[in-house]
Amino acid sequence: MAAASERHCPACGAHSPRLLESLSFRVFDSCPVAGCVDLVSCGDCGLGYYSTPSRQADYDRYYAQNGYYATAQGAGAGGHSAAEVQRFDARAQLLRRHCREANTVMDVGCGRGGLLSRLQAAGFERAIGVDPNPDCVQLLHDQSQLEAEHANAVSFVGRADLLIYSHVLEHVIDLAPLIQHAQQQLQDGGYIYVEVPDAAQYGKGGLLPYHELFLEHVNHFSEDSLHGLFARHDFRCVASGQTEVFGHNGAQLPCLWGIFQRGSSAVPATDHSLHQALANYLKNCRAHPMQQHIEQLPKQLWLWGVSQHAMLLLGSSGLKERNLLGLLDIDPYKQQQRIDGLPISAPQDVKLNDESVLITADAFRTSIARHLHKLGHRGPLHSLSDGLYQE
Ligand SMILES: [Zn+2]
CATH class of the missing domain: 3.40.50.720 (NAD(P)-binding Rossmann-like Domain)
Incomplete structure (x- = not known):
């Protein structure tokens, strides 16, 4: 079992974890991140997260050596399957509607560039990818002539009107540096788009028990805990909603999205409902046939x-x-x-x-x-x- 004191809440910085379940992934012997983590919720803001001895640098090494994001055909790697093209088209249209004046858009964690090419098609003047995996960046240069930068979420350089973090924030150990970096790269009046799995809806998409608990998903957001994270960094939510990522056999992962702009906003009260939703989800996992x-x-x-x-x-x-x-x-x-x-x-x-x-x-x-x-x-x-x- 991981010691519950190992990681402070990445959204509010508090250290009041409430243990939900100790999880043990039998990871590859060469894996740089710990397989034993505690799923906890923050007693102060309500965010769900893994308490883990691993640091951001360990996860950075994990992603650098993991071939999945360049080769995978499934959802989550930013690819080009028919289902993904449909999903990315819908996201690109949504962004075009809500961020009309945006010209330069950067997709941080672009994978194989599936969303990037749809953003171009939706009329954004300049769509630039950022990915920590050199194979993904090489693939974009070679196959699609898309602009891409080999960097991570706190090292990329660019002035963007719209920064996209689609299925990124749930992977990040240290969220504050990511948002601070976003502030620096964003043009005045610029937007941040975020999409993450909706932890309050785990178990409702027809996936097998525990399928939502990826080793890589170290943060588990509800709508309030996502909005609270941005409110603490002086971003207000200008639009938000629910969506889903479809897996195989019609199963789906329920997701949340939000568009944020600089501006003060009240931090939502502690989201106690997420702890309860996750506790119910885990109970159902244990009782499943x-x-x-x-x-x-x-x-x-x-x-x-x-x-x-x-x-x-x-x-x-x-x-x-x-x-x-x-x-x-x-x-x-x-x-x-x-x-x-x-x-x-x-x-x-x-x-x-x-x-x-x-x-x-x-x-x-x-x-x-x-x-x-x-x-x-x-x-x-x-x-x-x-x-x-x-x-
Ligand atoms: Zn917190």
Whole structure:
């Protein structure tokens, strides 16, 4: 368990954490950030956050070495799938409506530039990407001729009319330096757009239990705690609303957005409702049938799909009692990693015999089962949502 005193509230600076649950992610052996964190809420402002011994510098190293953001095809990497183009088009139109006089826009944490290209299409004169991952920046230069700067949220240089932080703030250990840097890079009258997961709505998008609790999401915002963060830095909210990011199989992550401009604004009262919402969410996670399916798994099994969700279940559910025969993943980056000394293998490189396999990614289980069948596997298949099942 992480000591609850390790991190002050990143929104208000107070140190009055209220423990919700200790989480243990079984991270890669080379991972520079701690896998054991406490999910807490701030007794002063109500923000949810991870109390962790890891510092911003550890997370910076984590993102620099993590290949996911340059290669991923799923939501959250700023990519170009049909669903993402639709989502980014809607965001670009929304920004065009609310920030009419903005010409230069910077997307901080632009990933593979999906939103950036839609901002250009929506009529912003100049759209510039910023990303700490050099592969993402290189990709933008090579493939789309988009302007991009290799920098992080506190080192980029530019004078923008609109700064976009879409799915960035939930990843940041030190929020105050980020907002102070934004103030310095923003033109007079400029806007900040923020979009984050809505922690008050966790569990309401049809995702499997604990799926919302990514290792990387160190802050868990409600509308009031997001507005309070900006009010403390003399930004007022000029527009806000709810949205969602769609995952696979129709599941979704409920999200919040807000547009902020310089100006004084009252700091909202402590948001006690977020603590209660997160406590209810965790209670529902513990009572979900998935936990029984995990309890009923055979003692020895293979695991296919080493996601952050799988890492959390490996460390914090009945899965930690299981004897893993091996870990499988088709991602070449993950195939270079180990967890507690156990290598992550390419499926074609191992002999599976007729042993049990747990497929952690429900959305892909049919294609994974087909893949296993082709490799000669005829043993039992298990999924998190249905337990033992047959294709
Ligand atoms: Zn606080």
